[in-house]
Amino acid sequence: MESFGVRLHRAMRERGPLCVGIDPHPGLLARWGLPDDVSGLDRFARTVTEALGDQVAVVKPQSAFFERFGSRGVAVLESTIRQLRDAGSLVLLDVKRGDIGSTVAAYAAAYLDPSSPLYVDAVTASPYLGVGSLAPMFDTATRHGGGVFVLALTSNPEGGAVQRARGADGRTVAQAVIDEIAQLNAGAEPLGSMGLVVGATIGDTGHDLSRVNGPLLAPGLGAQGATAADLRTVFGPALSGVLPSYSRQVLAAGPDPAALRAAAEQAAAECRRVLDAPKLTDGSVTER
Ligand SMILES: O=c1ccn([C@@H]2O[C@H](COP(=O)(O)O)[C@@H](O)[C@H]2O)c(=O)[nH]1
Numbered sequence: 001m002e003s004f005g006v007r008l009h010r011a012m013r014e015r016g017p018l019c020v021g022i023d024p025h026p027g028l029l030a031r032w033g034l035p036d037d038v039s040g041l042d043r044f045a046r047t048v049t050e051a052l053g054d055q056v057a058v059v060k061p062q063s064a065f066f067e068r069f070g071s072r073g074v075a076v077l078e079s080t081i082r083q084l085r086d087a088g089s090l091v092l093l094d095v096k097r098g099d100i101g102s103t104v105a106a107y108a109a110a111y112l113d114p115s116s117p118l119y120v121d122a123v124t125a126s127p128y129l130g131v132g133s134l135a136p137m138f139d140t141a142t143r144h145g146g147g148v149f150v151l152a153l154t155s156n157p158e159g160g161a162v163q164r165a166r167g168a169d170g171r172t173v174a175q176a177v178i179d180e181i182a183q184l185n186a187g188a189e190p191l192g193s194m195g196l197v198v199g200a201t202i203g204d205t206g207h208d209l210s211r212v213n214g215p216l217l218a219p220g221l222g223a224q225g226a227t228a229a230d231l232r233t234v235f236g237p238a239l240s241g242v243l244p245s246y247s248r249q250v251l252a253a254g255p256d257p258a259a260l261r262a263a264a265e266q267a268a269a270e271c272r273r274v275l276d277a278p279k280l281t282d283g284s285v286t287e288r
Contacts (some may be wrong), residue, residue: 004090004122004147004193005185008215011057011090012243017275018268019058019217020091021247022048022080024065028248032255038072041065044255046079051257052250052264053087058121063095078117084200091120096151100125101133108140112148122147123189124197124217128162131180138184138194147193147215151208152177155199155220164205175207185213191241200226200234200244209238216241219266222249228270232277244271 024044026036032047034040045061053059063082066077084091097107110116111123122141125134127150138150152174153163163174171179178196185192192214201220209216216235220226221244228244235242246267253263 002251003188004141005188005191005214007121007145007160008057008090008147008193008243009191015055015057015089016268017271018056018264019060019243019245020048020052020056020250020264020267021219021245022059022061022065022092025248028251028254031252032170033117034255038076041069041073042076042079045076046083047255047257048251049080049083049087049262051254051260053084053089055261056089056264056268058092058243058245059089060092060094061127062189062247063093073203074118078128081118081120083091090122092122092124092147093120094124096124097124097137098129098134101136104133105136105140108137109152112137112140112144112146112150116121120146122193122195124149124151124161125153127177127180131177141193143263145193147195149195149197149215149217152178152181153202153205154196155201155224155226155232159199160202172207174205178207178209178212181214182211183216191215195243198234199224200230202234203230204233209241210224210243212238215243216243217243217245219245219247221271222246228267228274231271231274239275242275244275267271 022045024041029036029040034043035236066073081091110118125148141148164172181194184194194216197217199220200218201224250263
């Protein structure tokens with residue numbers, strides 16, 4: 001099977017660089033006139049899938065909003081994943097898993113092995129038990145053409161206290177994570193399969209993302225306050241690997257499918273203006 005990096009690179013070229021999250025917050029269910037129960041969850045996820053599954057490169061269901069309904073919510077997640085796959089978008093499950101290696105192997109089997117009912121193209125993972133503890137996820141992903149997005153610099157204000165702490169070698173925790181992921185992607189073309197999560201809200205932190213050679217998922221746009229223009233400040237010369245991610249800003253346009261598609265198209269257009277901008281000779285970019 002083709003690697004996740006190859007498949008993602010093609011999807012971003014053909015459909016545009018955009019990830020839309022499925023985050024059925026109770027407030028959004030109410031806004032859409034849906035009950036806060038499994039039937040509302042199912043209708044919400046189905047509507048987003050039918051509206052956007054054949055339009056955007058990546059759809060990112062947020063597992064927590066399905067898990068809160070127990071096994072019936074997870075069953076909705078399974079069918080949402082199947083429907084998204086049939087519609088042609090890549091599925092990135094936001095589960096932020098991490099543990100000791102032997103347990104990470106079970107998470108890898110749950111999400112990255114094609115025989116699992118929850119099999120997806122990629123997952124988010126937490127590196128705070130050590131990036132090396134995620135090796136079973138990297139191995140299973142590589143074997144089956146999947147991807148892993150590891151938290152590096154998250155979009156929430158509390159993240160910095162942990163992620164920007166410095167180790168004995170003077171690097172921040174985040175830079176150490178970034179460097180380990182860069183090693184895994186070394187030599188991959190056109191893009192490695194191991195990604196990072198870097199919030200669009202964080203400003204210029206001085207971290208070096210230039211050697212990652214993998215996708216950079218950028219949440220925090222829209223509802224958390226970041227704009228497409230912020231991508232330039234956060235990512236600088238690493239802009240070409242950025243996958244901007246919106247949940248509530250796009251979802252708030254529903255439940256009308258045409259309005260959801262228009263909101264996603266507008267978000268994509270705003271990001272494209274920044275991501276497609278020509279590079280200046282000093283490596284910075286100018287907006288089109
Ligand atoms: O650093 C991170 C990592 C993950 N997220 C997730 O992305 C979406 C953001 O939703 P919005 O409605 O666009 O704010 C959500 O599922 C988060 O859990 C993040 O925001 N920041």
